[in-house]
Amino acid sequence: MFDTPSAPVRIETETPADAAAVEALALAAFGPGRFAKTAERLRERASVVAGFVARENGAVIGSVRLWAITIGDTRAVFLGPIAVEAGNRRGGLGAELVQACLAFAGSGDAAGVLLVGDVPYFERFGFRKAGGVVMPGPVDGRRLLWWGAGDAAGEVKPEKPI
Numbered sequence: 001m002f003d004t005p006s007a008p009v010r011i012e013t014e015t016p017a018d019a020a021a022v023e024a025l026a027l028a029a030f031g032p033g034r035f036a037k038t039a040e041r042l043r044e045r046a047s048v049v050a051g052f053v054a055r056e057n058g059a060v061i062g063s064v065r066l067w068a069i070t071i072g073d074t075r076a077v078f079l080g081p082i083a084v085e086a087g088n089r090r091g092g093l094g095a096e097l098v099q100a101c102l103a104f105a106g107s108g109d110a111a112g113v114l115l116v117g118d119v120p121y122f123e124r125f126g127f128r129k130a131g132g133v134v135m136p137g138p139v140d141g142r143r144l145l146w147w148g149a150g151d152a153a154g155e156v157k158p159e160k161p162i
């Protein structure tokens with residue numbers, strides 16, 4: 001007898017119905033300590049411009065969101081949190097989620113993507129240290145990373161529709 005093959009994992013746009021699953025994934029990956037971080041403070045005051053989920057048999061097993069920000073006078077997006085369920089890591093889902101974000105950012109009016117994360121993971125996608133970018137709170141500057149046209153510089157501010 002053959003095992004029933006599981007449905008392939010698909011990257012899809014996040015819907016409102018995914019919100020609880022996305023929050024549960026982030027909580028499992030980062031714990032409640034993430035709410036104390038500057039990145040989370042920024043997200044609290046910004047609008048989501050896109051979210052992507054990895055879905056397997058209907059269940060959300062990976063997620064990432066993009067938030068509207070400005071850096072100086074430049075429109076950009078802030079990536080995070082990104083998380084893949086522990087049992088599904090190292091299969092390329094994280095990379096697919098990041099690539100979905102880069103494709104989205106590259107097709108709109110954002111100059112690029114900013115994030116706070118690990119260089120050893122994100123440099124493979126072309127992220128580089130965002131030297132001239134000033135976050136609205138304490139951040140380890142070595143983990144503040146930029147992907148986009150040219151260098152970003154200036155103060156990061158959240159964007160919300162009026």
Ligand SMILES: CC(C)(COP(=O)(O)OP(=O)(O)OC[C@H]1O[C@@H](n2cnc3c(N)ncnc32)[C@H](O)[C@@H]1OP(=O)(O)O)[C@@H](O)C(=O)NCCC(=O)NCCS
Nearest residue numbers: 029082083084088089090091092093094095117118120121
């Ligand atoms: C980071 C994360 C989203 C990657 O998801 P994933 O589906 O495992 O990613 P991929 O399959 O595309 O890549 C896996 C590779 O990245 C490596 N990797 C994962 N996280 C890494 C990190 N923080 N730093 C360096 N390398 C990392 C893995 O070791 C693996 O390497 P290998 O290909 O040599 O085996 C996932 O590990 C996760 O949810 N981690 C917890 C949450 C987190 O830390 N998120 C932010 C990261 S700054």
